[in-house]
Amino acid sequence: MKNSEGSQALLEEAASKLRQAGYKLTRPRRVIMEWFYRKQEHATPHQVHAAVKDFGVGLTSVYRNLELLAQVGILRQVCFHDGYQRYEPVLPGDHHHHLICSGCGKVVKFFNCDLDKLEEQLAAETGYVVDRHMLQVFGYCRRCQKDR
Amino acid sequence: MKNSEGSQALLEEAASKLRQAGYKLTRPRRVIMEWFYRKQEHATPHQVHAAVKDFGVGLTSVYRNLELLAQVGILRQVCFHDGYQRYEPVLPGDHHHHLICSGCGKVVKFFNCDLDKLEEQLAAETGYVVDRHMLQVFGYCRRCQKDR
DNA sequence: GGTCTAACTGAAATTTGATTTCAATTAGAC
DNA sequence: GTCTAATTGAAATCAAATTTCAGTTAGACC
Numbered sequence: 037m038k039n040s041e042g043s044q045a046l047l048e049e050a051a052s053k054l055r056q057a058g059y060k061l062t063r064p065r066r067v068i069m070e071w072f073y074r075k076q077e078h079a080t081p082h083q084v085h086a087a088v089k090d091f092g093v094g095l096t097s098v099y100r101n102l103e104l105l106a107q108v109g110i111l112r113q114v115c116f117h118d119g120y121q122r123y124e125p126v127l128p129g130d131h132h133h134h135l136i137c138s139g140c141g142k143v144v145k146f147f148n149c150d151l152d153k154l155e156e157q158l159a160a161e162t163g164y165v166v167d168r169h170m171l172q173v174f175g176y177c178r179r180c181q182k183d184r
Numbered sequence: 185m186k187n188s189e190g191s192q193a194l195l196e197e198a199a200s201k202l203r204q205a206g207y208k209l210t211r212p213r214r215v216i217m218e219w220f221y222r223k224q225e226h227a228t229p230h231q232v233h234a235a236v237k238d239f240g241v242g243l244t245s246v247y248r249n250l251e252l253l254a255q256v257g258i259l260r261q262v263c264f265h266d267g268y269q270r271y272e273p274v275l276p277g278d279h280h281h282h283l284i285c286s287g288c289g290k291v292v293k294f295f296n297c298d299l300d301k302l303e304e305q306l307a308a309e310t311g312y313v314v315d316r317h318m319l320q321v322f323g324y325c326r327r328c329q330k331d332r
Numbered sequence: 333g334g335t336c337t338a339a340c341t342g343a344a345a346t347t348t349g350a351t352t353t354c355a356a357t358t359a360g361a362c
Numbered sequence: 363g364t365c366t367a368a369t370t371g372a373a374a375t376c377a378a379a380t381t382t383c384a385g386t387t388a389g390a391c392c
Contacts (some may be wrong), residue, residue: 094371166323175314242342
């Protein structure tokens with residue numbers, strides 16, 4: 037599967053999710069989604085805006101649509117605990133978390149979190165319907181270890 | 185061990201940590217630490233300020249000292265992904281995480297995260313020196329399940 | 333005890349991320 | 363093509379967080 041084709045398929049899937057939820061497929065939304073599917077990386081609202089403002093998409097719309105796209109399940113919020121909101125595209129079969137360097141902020145994805153049993157146990161103990169989880173691991177990357 | 189005694193011991197331990205790091209034990213710092221050790225709960229900077237302003241501690245000092253106390257290891261940052269910074273006291277032998285209701289924000293602590301092996305594995309794979317991790321589990325509490 | 337100085341403080345000003353307002357535009361149903 | 367509710371961008375606003383700065387204080391050293 038070529039990347040462009042994958043991107044196209046994702047975009048159609050996303051458009052259908054939007055319609056299903058009763059939202060329009062507007063230009064700003066398409067531009068933002070295309071950008072995320074091309075980049076396949078997390079980004080702050082300001083980073084997204086920097087990337088899409090030349091297509092006439094304002095910062096307000098970026099904020100509004102990042103929230104809306106996350107609510108519909110096209111994006112998800114991630115958090116590196118540095119005071120910035122971030123979003124990343126939800127890609128099929130891509131459950132991962134982030135290992136974050138406390139020195140330079142460099143981020144590495146990892147995939148083996150294995151927290152299903154914990155979720156079940158928590159649900160049983162608390163009566164919560166458990167939805168999802170977020171995990172951040174912190175440390176220092178090789179370069180930052182040397183610099184100290 | 186009575187609570188007041190525990191609080192006292194924690195405070196002395198904390199004062200020693202401060203001194204060791206080259207910081208002074210000022211009145212605002214003592215007030216903030218005492219409050220956290222008494223309450224033993226997470227709080228936002230504004231909540232802390234509301235609690236300590238009558239002792240003459242300004243909001244600026246609250247922000248500055250929450251950050252400093254976290255850096256020294258007396259407090260730690262926690263995050264419920266609702267856009268507010270939060271801090272909680274670091275208590276001996278108290279490694280826990282939070283189960284958060286996406287409906288009403290209610291928070292339940294839990295203690296069995298069992299991520300040591302994952303941390304080791306990540307360290308081996310990436311060369312990072314792994315420090316710590318943060319985990320948030322999301323769902324809906326009983327009451328919020330009914331309300332939907 | 334007193335003296336000294338760098339660390340620290342609170343108040344005010346400022347910055348900045350995020351939200352709200354509102355008149356103009358547009359997607360998409362008909 | 364027509365219509366209308368959803369959506370937009372710019373500007374105003376809000377609020378969290380940070381910076382500035384002159385005054386205060388903890389605690390090291392007599």
